[in-house]
Amino acid sequence: MERESQSRVEQLVHEALALADxxxxxxxxxxxxxxxxxxxxVESLLAFEKDAQSFMEASALQVAAIALxxxxxxxxxxxxxxxxxxxxxxxxxxxxxxxxxQVWLAQQSAPxxxxxALKLVRWGMYDATLLHRFQAERxxxxxxxxxxxxxxxxxxxxxxxxxxxxxxxxxxxxxTDYCDEKKLKIRKRLEVFIKVCEGVQHAHQxxxxxxxxxxxxxxxxxxxxxxxxxxxxxxxxxxxGTDMAGGxxxxxxxxxxxxxxxxxxxxxxxxxxxxxxxxxxxSLGVVLYVLLTGSLPxxxxxxxxxxxxxxxxxxxxxxxVRPSTKVSTDRENSSAAAEARGTEPKHLVxxxxxxxxxxAMKAVEKDRGCRYGTPSELAADxxxxxxxxxxxxxxxxxxxxxxxxxxxxxxxxxVAGVFIAVLIAFAAMQNIQLRxxxxxxxxxxxxxxxxxxxxxxxxxxxxxxxxxxxxxxxDKASKDIDTGLAKDPELQSRMMQVMGRAYMNLGLxxxxxxxxxxxxxxxxxxxxxxxxxxxxxxxxxxxTLFEEGRLSEAEGLDRRLLDTERRVLGPEDEETLATMGNxxxxxxxxxxxxxxxxLAREQFDMKRRLFGSEDFYTLAAMDNLALMxxxxxxxxxxxxxxxxxxxxxxxVFGRENLGTIGSMTDMADIERNMGRDxxxxxxxxxxxxxxxxxxxxxxxxxxxxxxxxxxxxxxRGQAEExxxxxxxxxxxGLQPRMDLEIEKExxxxxxxxxxxxxxxxxxxxxxxxxxxxx
Amino acid sequence: xxxxxxxxxxxxxxxxxxGDQDALDKLTPLVYRELHRTAQRYMAxxxxxxxLQTTALVNEVYLRLVAFKEVSWADxxxxxxxxxxxxxxxxxxxxxxxxxxxxxxxARHVALDEAxxxxxxxxxxxVALDEAxxxxxxxxxxxxxVVELRFYGGLSVEETAGVLKVSPETVMxxxxxxxxxxxxxxxxxxxxxx
Numbered sequence: 001m002e003r004e005s006q007s008r009v010e011q012l013v014h015e016a017l018a019l020a021d022x023x024x025x026x027x028x029x030x031x032x033x034x035x036x037x038x039x040x041x042v043e044s045l046l047a048f049e050k051d052a053q054s055f056m057e058a059s060a061l062q063v064a065a066i067a068l069x070x071x072x073x074x075x076x077x078x079x080x081x082x083x084x085x086x087x088x089x090x091x092x093x094x095x096x097x098x099x100x101x102q103v104w105l106a107q108q109s110a111p112x113x114x115x116x117a118l119k120l121v122r123w124g125m126y127d128a129t130l131l132h133r134f135q136a137e138r139x140x141x142x143x144x145x146x147x148x149x150x151x152x153x154x155x156x157x158x159x160x161x162x163x164x165x166x167x168x169x170x171x172x173x174x175x176t177d178y179c180d181e182k183k184l185k186i187r188k189r190l191e192v193f194i195k196v197c198e199g200v201q202h203a204h205q206x207x208x209x210x211x212x213x214x215x216x217x218x219x220x221x222x223x224x225x226x227x228x229x230x231x232x233x234x235x236x237x238x239x240x241g242t243d244m245a246g247g248x249x250x251x252x253x254x255x256x257x258x259x260x261x262x263x264x265x266x267x268x269x270x271x272x273x274x275x276x277x278x279x280x281x282x283s284l285g286v287v288l289y290v291l292l293t294g295s296l297p298x299x300x301x302x303x304x305x306x307x308x309x310x311x312x313x314x315x316x317x318x319x320x321v322r323p324s325t326k327v328s329t330d331r332e333n334s335s336a337a338a339e340a341r342g343t344e345p346k347h348l349v350x351x352x353x354x355x356x357x358x359x360a361m362k363a364v365e366k367d368r369g370c371r372y373g374t375p376s377e378l379a380a381d382x383x384x385x386x387x388x389x390x391x392x393x394x395x396x397x398x399x400x401x402x403x404x405x406x407x408x409x410x411x412x413x414x415v416a417g418v419f420i421a422v423l424i425a426f427a428a429m430q431n432i433q434l435r436x437x438x439x440x441x442x443x444x445x446x447x448x449x450x451x452x453x454x455x456x457x458x459x460x461x462x463x464x465x466x467x468x469x470x471x472x473x474x475d476k477a478s479k480d481i482d483t484g485l486a487k488d489p490e491l492q493s494r495m496m497q498v499m500g501r502a503y504m505n506l507g508l509x510x511x512x513x514x515x516x517x518x519x520x521x522x523x524x525x526x527x528x529x530x531x532x533x534x535x536x537x538x539x540x541x542x543x544t545l546f547e548e549g550r551l552s553e554a555e556g557l558d559r560r561l562l563d564t565e566r567r568v569l570g571p572e573d574e575e576t577l578a579t580m581g582n583x584x585x586x587x588x589x590x591x592x593x594x595x596x597x598x599l600a601r602e603q604f605d606m607k608r609r610l611f612g613s614e615d616f617y618t619l620a621a622m623d624n625l626a627l628m629x630x631x632x633x634x635x636x637x638x639x640x641x642x643x644x645x646x647x648x649x650x651x652v653f654g655r656e657n658l659g660t661i662g663s664m665t666d667m668a669d670i671e672r673n674m675g676r677d678x679x680x681x682x683x684x685x686x687x688x689x690x691x692x693x694x695x696x697x698x699x700x701x702x703x704x705x706x707x708x709x710x711x712x713x714x715x716r717g718q719a720e721e722x723x724x725x726x727x728x729x730x731x732x733g734l735q736p737r738m739d740l741e742i743e744k745e746x747x748x749x750x751x752x753x754x755x756x757x758x759x760x761x762x763x764x765x766x767x768x769x770x771x772x773x774x
Numbered sequence: 775x776x777x778x779x780x781x782x783x784x785x786x787x788x789x790x791x792x793g794d795q796d797a798l799d800k801l802t803p804l805v806y807r808e809l810h811r812t813a814q815r816y817m818a819x820x821x822x823x824x825x826l827q828t829t830a831l832v833n834e835v836y837l838r839l840v841a842f843k844e845v846s847w848a849d850x851x852x853x854x855x856x857x858x859x860x861x862x863x864x865x866x867x868x869x870x871x872x873x874x875x876x877x878x879x880x881a882r883h884v885a886l887d888e889a890x891x892x893x894x895x896x897x898x899x900x901v902a903l904d905e906a907x908x909x910x911x912x913x914x915x916x917x918x919x920v921v922e923l924r925f926y927g928g929l930s931v932e933e934t935a936g937v938l939k940v941s942p943e944t945v946m947x948x949x950x951x952x953x954x955x956x957x958x959x960x961x962x963x964x965x966x967x968x
Contacts, residue, residue, distance in 0.1 A: 006914070010951055014947060014950070017950065045955065045958060046954070048954045048958055048961075049954065052950070052953040052954050052957055055953050056921070056924075056925045056953060056956075059925060059926075059928050060861060060862070060865045060900065060925050060926045061861070061865065061928070063865075063900060064869065064900065
């Protein structure tokens with residue numbers, strides 16, 4: 001009965017709504033047929049027709065947001081109409097606004113007259129426990145007393161229950177704006193920045209973490225004409241930041257929508273509960289990065305249209321590019337950035353390169369264990385840079401093995417007997433190519449294999465040891481190849497690859513690259529762009545780019561290559577794995593250590609699973625991973641892995657094997673970087689012994705080991721022995737690149753006062769110049 | 775506690791769509807957390823034009839929580855329905871908190887009458903609306919669902935029709951009638967004979 005009447009009511013309302021007002025009375029009269037209850041019911045609903053038009057047209061979410069906004073506005077209107085005060089504070093004008101609330105300049109009347117900054121926490125952005133949390137922090141805030149930190153005086157709530165904080169009013173501008181407006185040079189910027197570090201250090205000593213360091217919170221005022229930073233909002237983030245939804249981070253995500261980029265990776269990780277002082281070191285690192293380059297390490301514009309979790313993931317996993325790379329690649333902004341630093345883009349890039357790159361990259365390391373431990377360590381390294389002393393952020397020198405071809409060094413001296421053989425084979429092949437039976441094609445393939453083998457002898461692991469320069473032979477061959485093998489593009493492209501690699505071994509990168517590019521073209525049109533053969537030559541091209549130091553190009557190429565290989569060859573293919581390794585090495589050289597080690601670890605795990613742990617390539621991957629870990633200062637794990645590699649190699653290959661010796665020197669490098677000189681000396685000594693026996697005394701590896709020995713001896717103050725080892729290294733095969741490094745090698749600092757050292761440096765430079773001339 | 779895994783949420787969603795009610799119990803808190811977080815962020819965004827799109831929000835949560843390639847359209851409809859329900863809870867709780875804060879301190883007491891005035895210019899009171907909607911559910915469950923899906927969940931007429939398995943015309947009709955009913959309920963206009 002009731003349902004029936006309800007549906008009757010609805011029916012009538014529905015139909016009445018379709019009628020014009022004047023027709024309704026008559027309609028209802030007709031259909032209600034004297035049922036007063038029914039008619040009253042229908043009319044009571046129709047009465048809301050007008051209101052209903054706009055009712056619930058905005059979504060519930062919008063309604064809530066509008067309510068928030070209205071609260072804000074009502075308050076603001078009240079203030080603007082004057083006479084608005086909160087407790088003893090008369091609000092004067094609004095000086096800032098952010099996701100968390102508004103900041104007002106206010107006049108305090110009691111107990112003393114002064115101007116203060118009053119921060120009102122926005123409606124809806126706090127809960128009942130906020131003030132309790134602040135009270136808990138207050139004790140520690142009170143003991144903070146530092147010229148570079150603005151004081152927080154008190155916290156309270158308005159009559160409406162809206163919490164606020166009262167802070168020292170700082171009439172300053174954000175540090176980045178200040179430096180740009182004054183066109184401060186890098187040196188001056190660093191001097192101001194060091195002070196910021198001192199302020200943060202002071203707070204850390206009082207066990208207070210800022211958690212939200214960014215230029216807007218680091219203001220600069222001039223005291224006696226000198227720029228002086230004042231950090232505001234110390235301790236507030238913790239009080240405000242704990243949210244109502246879940247972990248401490250979630251409202252941060254909200255606020256971070258406004259000013260992204262300064263938040264540390266661990267803050268962006270919902271599973272990370274413990275935030276420590278190193279989170280501030282990260283944010284300081286980002287501020288430093290911006291002071292140096294004018295850009296954030298990550299392009300936050302790119303983030304705007306991405307889902308937040310994607311942004312957070314990238315923040316946690318991707319490493320930024322170095323400051324110098326940022327300036328040299330970001331042409332749009334670099335001239336303005338350089339101008340604001342009183343210089344030109346080119347000079348800015350060279351100022352940033354090396355030391356400042358390393359310092360900034362170490363400060364913004366993803367893994368906080370690899371960052372500077374404290375703001376003062378960061379400041380100390382910057383001081384070292386300013387005093388032209390070696391910085392601690394300087395990455396340790398490690399050489400990686402190419403995943404596929406296991407090449408440890410480039411060679412200035414080549415392997416000539418080999419090339420004669422190549423030419424003979426080459427001629428033979430040209431003949432064979434004229435006739436095209438299947439059988440002979442097979443033979444041609446075998447010859448290529450043979451030649452590849454011949455060239456492989458130039459790899460240290462298979463090398464025999466003769467040496468003649470042979471660039472001319474190669475030059476001739478590379479001219480001949482275009483016409484000579486035109487009829488068999490597959491073979492032609494493989495020859496181009498082989499010869500390109502020979503060029504690379506000679507350090508002749510542009511010739512190598514041009515051959516590889518030709519090879520890619522030929523192979524691409526003959527076999528397909530995504531054919532294994534084409535991809536392999538691309539991988540070679542990537543490696544020359546790396547060797548030449550064109551890291552970002554190498555990275556780009558490796559990434560594209562990896563995508564293609566994963567798709568075409570599958571994720572477990574040897575080529576795919578090799579590219580992963582190459583990309584990891586490139587990333588590591590770019591100081592993007594977390595990304596690099598992640599990739600290297602992934603690749604190592606796959607190789608071990610697929611090929612077993614005694615496999616040659618698995619061992620190379622393990623060795624590389626260890627070196628990368630060492631480079632990002634994760635020595636304990638690096639040492640363990642390298643030890644494991646060495647043990648397996650000793651067992652599988654024996655002592656007199658170049659792979660084993662390589663791991664031995666790598667192990668020694670790690671020990672040296674851990675400060676275990678005794679251990680390192682022993683390992684270097686043993687490796688040197690073996691190298692002399694297996695390779696001969698004049699090889700780059702042998703020279704390298706002598707050089708490393710010299711480093712340790714110098715550090716231990718054994719000047720005599722150090723100089724002697726260094727001299728032998730220079731005279732017996734040290735590469736020209738290293739010759740030029742000697743002067744800058746921090747390990748040799750103790751030798752600088754020794755006149756014999758200067759003589760050696762001059763000697764090395766002369767040798768390098770002579771080698772270049774050859 | 776970390777974010778729930780996509781796999782976990784997807785499995786629960788599929789189980790529930792297949793009729794497993796326990797799965798819903800496990801699913802709800804996961805979705806609630808994510809929605810709450812996202813809603814808060816949306817509200818903090820301070821957009822002067824109020825272009826807050828519930829649809830975008832729910833979709834964001836959906837994409838974040840569910841491996842959408844692995845679930846059917848019907849699963850998605852189920853998910854949207856849960857979201858709508860949860861958004862109602864989140865926003866109502868939020869509005870209740872706001873009122874409580876104001877009343878609790880006394881100074882700016884918002885009179886109940888004032889809070890219930892619903893002029894076109896003013897936003898509906900979310901707390902009162904929630905109460906009215908409960909009453910509507912008693913009288914006519916489907917109409918209350920239409921309101922929940924559209925107003926809280928941001929679903930279009932067609933999507934709502936799909937979730938409730940009725941025609942879009944029926945949804946429109948329910949929607950119009952529900953609005954009248956809710957307004958009368960909130961203004962205290964007693965239906966005769968009720």
